Structure formats: structure tokens, C-alpha cells
Amino acid sequence: MSLKPKVKDTWSRKSGLIVAGILTNVGTEMLNNATYPNPPHAATAMTAQGVVLLNAFNNRKADKDAYDTALADSCTMLTEQAEYVTLNCSEDVGKIHSAGFENTATERIPAVLPGQAVIKDLTSKNGNIVVQIIPMAGVEKYSIIAFVGAEAAVTLSNNKQINIAAGAAPISFIANATSHETLSGLPLGTEVHIKVFAHNAAGTGPASITRSVFVQN
Numbered sequence: 418m419s420l421k422p423k424v425k426d427t428w429s430r431k432s433g434l435i436v437a438g439i440l441t442n443v444g445t446e447m448l449n450n451a452t453y454p455n456p457p458h459a460a461t462a463m464t465a466q467g468v469v470l471l472n473a474f475n476n477r478k479a480d481k482d483a484y485d486t487a488l489a490d491s492c493t494m495l496t497e498q499a500e501y502v503t504l505n506c507s508e509d510v511g512k513i514h515s516a517g518f519e520n521t522a523t524e525r526i527p528a529v530l531p532g533q534a535v536i537k538d539l540t541s542k543n544g545n546i547v548v549q550i551i552p553m554a555g556v557e558k559y560s561i562i563a564f565v566g567a568e569a570a571v572t573l574s575n576n577k578q579i580n581i582a583a584g585a586a587p588i589s590f591i592a593n594a595t596s597h598e599t600l601s602g603l604p605l606g607t608e609v610h611i612k613v614f615a616h617n618a619a620g621t622g623p624a625s626i627t628r629s630v631f632v633q634n
Contacts, residue, residue, distance in 0.1 A: 422510045424499035425521040429492045433474035433484060436491050439517075440467030443498060446517030453505055453516060457497045466491055530576055531556050531615035531622030539630040544605055546630060550596040553615055560614040560621075563589040563600055568610045568627055576620035603632045 428436045444464030447453055458466075473480070473487035499518060506512040513520040531553060540547040548561055560579060562571060570582040588609070589600045603609060609632060613625040 422506070422508055422513055422520045423503040424513060424516075425519040426496060426499055428495050433470050433477070433488045433491075436488060436495070437467045437470040437474060439495060440464065440470060440491055443495070443517035446515060447498075450515060452512050453502060456501050458494050463494065463498065466494055529555060529617075530619045531617055533623045534559060534613040534615040534625040536611065536613055536625050536628045539611065539628050541630050541633045543634065544601065544603055544632060546600040546603060546609060546611070546632065548594075548598050548600060548611060548613070550594075550613055550625075552596045555617055556615045557617045558592075558615075559594040559596065559598075560616065561589070561591040561594045561598055561600070562612045562614075563603075564610045565604065565607050571612055571624055573614075573621055573623070576622075579614060579621065605632050605634060607632050 428439055431439075440463050444460045444462070444467060447456060447463065448460035450460075470487045470491045473484040477484035498516075502513060502516045502518055506516075510520055534553065535551040536548065537551045538547075538549040540549075546563070550559055550561075562579070562581070565588050572580045574580055588603065591598055591600075594613075600609075600611075608629055610627050610629045612627050615622040
């Protein structure tokens with residue numbers, strides 16, 4: 418899991434009184450803060466804007482337009498300062514807090530290797546075989562391998578590469594299959610053995626239990 422902290426941007430949904438407090442806090446904490454030497458807005462300017470917004474908030478019933486303008490300017494100032502802090506905090510939560518901001522985080526949860534694929538049903542008609550796979554959560558695609566005659570050994574390399582035993586040529590192979598596919602052009606009257614694998618970003622899951630079916634008219 419990769420944790421990438423960034424400044425929490427919620428002030429545009431808060432009242433002017435709260436935003437004024439955030440401005441004052443950020444201005445105080447960023448004053449002479451060596452971690453952030455060249456912010457887009459000086460610490461003293463942040464504090465001063467906090468006072469402007471506070472006054473506009475207190476006078477908002479008499480002059481709503483001035484209050485709306487002060488609030489918009491304040492949110493813009495905080496957003497620009499927050500982006501600067503996010504870019505310069507080196508993904509250090511403590512450094513974010515030292516600038517007077519709270520933080521949020523984007524978590525990247527890696528894909529989990531798929532489990533064993535399961536063939537739900539095989540239906541043979543008109544020389545085709547319809548393969549139905551039980552859908553699996555987190556799976557991006559499936560591979561379907563069909564053999565005639567003796568079943569060939571199929572293995573995985575590092576949960577990624579499908580290896581088919583030397584000398585064994587599958588009569589059908591679908592590498593980017595969905596959970597419902599049709600195999601066509603199969604020799605009538607022959608017994609076909611089918612395996613399925615599930616894939617996602619983490620790799621390839623183990624082979625399904627082999628299912629067999631005769632190709633029928």
C-alpha cells in the first residue's frame with residue numbers, strides 16, 4: 418500500500434468564520450518555516466487575509482457581495498498555498514501539519530492475485546462450445562485453453578506466464594476472454610478438455626479444474 422499524504426481541501430465548504438481561522442493558523446505556522454521558503458503567499462499575507470475575511474463575515478448581512486468576494490479570494494489563496502505545501506512536503510505528514518494544514522491521503526491498494534477460476538458450464542452445439550465462467554471480483558480477463566485428446570500439462574511462471582507442455586498444441590486459445598465465450602471450428606465428435614485462468618494486474622491465478630465435453634452437431 419502506498420500512502421501519499423496531501424493537504425485536505427475542505428475550506429470551500431466551510432463558513433467564512435472557519436476559513437478565516439484556517440488562514441490565521443496557516444499564516445502563523447508558515448511564518449519563518451524553513452520547510453517552505455518560497456510559498457505563493459507570504460505568511461503575513463495569509464494572516465492579513467484572515468482578518469479581512471473575519472471582518473467581511475461579521476458584516477455579511479450589510480454587504481453580502483463583499484463577503485462573497487472575500488470568501489472566494491480566501492479559498493483561492495488557501496488552495497494555492499495547499500498545492501505548494503503538497504508539492505514540497507516530501508510526502509511527510511509532519512511537514513504538512515507544520516504548515517498549519519490538516520492532511521488527507523490517497524491509498525493505492527495493490528491488486529490481489531486472483532483465485533482459482535471456475536468453469537460454470539460447457540455447452541456444445543453446431544460444432545461450437547460455449548464456455549461459461551463464474552465471474553470473479555477483481556478479475557480483468559480470463560484465458561481459455563482447449564485441448565483434444567490427452568490433457569496437456571499447463572503451468573504458471575511467477576504467477577504471470579502460462580506455459581503449455583512441449584509438443585502439446587491447444588486447438589483453441591483465447592487470451593483476452595470474458596466470462597462467456599464461444600469456441601468455434603472444432604472437430605465434430607471429439608472430446609475437448611478445457612482449462613481457464615483468471616488475470617488481473619497482480620498476475621494470473623491457478624488453473625481451473627479441467628472440464629471436458631464432446632463436440633456435437
